[in-house]
Amino acid sequence: MTQAQSGPGVIPDPGRIQIVGLGYVGLPLAVLFAEQGFFVTGVDVDKKKIELLEKGRSYVKDLADEELGAALASGRFCPTARYDDSAQAETIILCVPTPLSDRLTPDMSYLHAAVYEIGTRLRPGQLVVLESSTYPGTTSEEMVPILERESGLKAGLDFNVGYSPERIDPGNTKYKVRDIPKVVSGLTPTCLRRTEALYARTFGQTVKVSSPEVAEMTKLLENTYRLINISFMNEMAMLCDTMGIDLWEAIEAAKTKSFGYAAFYPGPGVGGHCIPVDPLYLQWKACEFGTKSAFIELAEKLNRNMADYLLKRVQDRLGNGFRTAVIYGVAYKKDIGDVRESAAIQLIERLLDEGIHVAYHDPNVPVIRIRNREIESSELSDELLNKADCVFIMADHTGIPVQRIVSEARFIVDTRNATFGRNGEHIYRFGSGNVGLERKNPHA
Ligand SMILES: NC(=O)c1ccc[n+]([C@@H]2O[C@H](COP(=O)([O-])OP(=O)(O)OC[C@H]3O[C@@H](n4cnc5c(N)ncnc54)[C@H](O)[C@@H]3O)[C@@H](O)[C@H]2O)c1
Incomplete structure (x- = not known):
């Protein structure tokens, strides 16, 4: 019996770990494992990232240089x-990107490339775990065949395979990576035991599920739930704007119910690498079975239309007087520096299409690239604020100078309820019902 087939009770030590993909997910995970006493090699094809890491400079906001420095100094990270050390590792964890293609279908190219590199170096007894978010079936149908083809080894017999979705919430200081229960799965019972043993050594809690497909679905379920609920709140916000009711106040009241209600909030649109993307992975896979989710379709459409909605609100108020805009916060949410799929970026593109001059300020994002053009973050001076026809609050980063924006801006579109409690004809708080529309009574 090989190590990969070992019976109950015999669980090989996770040993040396190789983490492939040192981004928002892989880098903090690598440092966490190193802190727990594992020897970790982190592989990334982006040489600039490796150079920064070697100098002890973290490019992930949630990981301080000091934490990275300590992991490097310990000699355990x-x-x-280069993938050269793959064969020395007992465990290989993949954290590579799983974005959408231009046609909004799963882009598996990063995963295929990384799995190929691992497959060509695979040796008996290794455990390979996928953490990237992806559609149900990826581990068994995409990863395993490449590993087997390139290595000539058999999954479950010669080597083990697991899937364990990453569930971090960037910018969230309340829940550290190791405090979030880790959902684990394996191709075979032994694969599951090894995968669970790996994470049980580092995470506070592991949650076993019966197959990689269930674990993959778990992650997509969580993110689809968020997309649908936030999109629902955005639809409710539009409705409340028209009806002259403050949705934010209604949410606070609804939250006081001790059961049966989970609060979600309106905003400028759902962004990030996961929540707007993962449901489309699920939708794509569902199509393969001749079915689809109507909820995902609707939520996706609502989300995609947010920039148009906000633009329309401003045009309704300012008409042809809308020529210049300032965006506060281009990250997709509070206190992070990630602009992937950010609603602010989509809005800027939309404004540029309309011929509107746009400047932005984000303390966490020094530069953005829009349609092959780089735009640098401007200083948020009083002059910048009061010269713009409209200031959009798209991310309510800690330290946002709300009072100054309220005093200096001529017109404000606040998508985050940041101006709550401050009144003024020049403030449009999305979902607060103060959109300035005339009320029509269809029953009259
Ligand atoms: N960012 C999040 O909040 C988050 C949360 C949960 C899950 N996830 C999922 O985790 C996965 C990784 O996301 P991320 O945010 O860390 O992405 P990222 O883009 O920040 O990092 C991925 C890294 O992989 C590297 N890479 C790409 N191809 C490679 C290859 N062939 N070999 C080695 N390295 C390679 C890239 O250079 C990059 O540094 C995705 O599937 C994502 O959906 C992300």
């Missing part, structure tokens, strides 16, 4: 751009 070694970043590299």
Whole structure:
């Protein structure tokens, strides 16, 4: 019996770990494992990232340079751009991107490339775990065949395979990575035991599920639930704007119910690498079975139309007088520096299409690239604020100078309820019902 087939009770030590993909997910995970006493090699094809890491400079906001420095100094974390050490590792964890293609279908190219590199170096007894968010079936149908083809080894017999979704929430200081229960799965019972043993050594709680497909679905379920609920709140906000009711106040009241209600909030649109993306992975896979989710379709459409809705609100108020805009916060949410799929970026593109001059300020994002053009974050001076026809609050970063924006701006579109409690004809708080529309009574 090989190590990969070992019976109950015999669980090989996770040993040396190789983490592939040192981004928002892989880098903090690598440092966490190193802190727990594992020897970790981190592989990333982006040589610039490796250079920064070697100098002890973290590019992930939630990981301080000091934490990275301590992991490097301990000799237990070694970043590299080469896969050469793959064979030395007992455990390999993949944290590579799973974005959408231009046609809004799963882009598996990063995963395929990384799995190929691992497959060509795979040796008997290794455990390979996928953490990237992806559609049900990816581990068994995409990863395993490449590993087997390139190595000539058999999954479940010669090597083990697991899937364990990453559930971090960037910018969330309340829940550290190790405090979030880790959902674990394996291709076979032994694969599951090894995968669970790996994470049980580092995470506070592990949650076993019966197959990689269930674990993959778990992650998509969580993110689809968020997309649908936030999109629902955005629809409710539009409705409340028309009806002259403050949705934010209604949410606070609804939250006081001790059961049966989970609060979600309106905003400028759902962004990030996961929540607007993962439901489309699920939808794509469902199509393969000749079915689809009407909820995902609707939520996706609502989300995609947010920039148009906000633009329309401003045009209704300012008409042809809307020529210049300032965006506060281009990150997709509070206190992070990630602009992937950010609603602010989509709004800027939309404004540029309309010929509107746009400047932005974000303390966490020094520069953005829009349609091959770089735009740098401007200083949020009083002059910048009061010269713009409209100031959009798109991310309510800690330290946002709300009072100054309220005093200096000529017109404000606040998508985050940041101006709550401050009144003024020049403030449009999305979902607060103060949109300035005339009320029509269809029953009259
Ligand atoms: N960012 C989040 O909040 C979050 C949360 C949960 C799950 N996830 C999922 O985790 C996965 C990774 O996301 P991320 O945010 O860390 O992405 P990221 O883009 O920040 O990091 C991925 C890293 O992988 C590297 N890479 C790409 N191809 C590679 C290859 N062939 N070999 C080695 N390295 C390679 C990239 O250079 C990059 O540094 C995705 O599937 C994502 O959906 C992300």
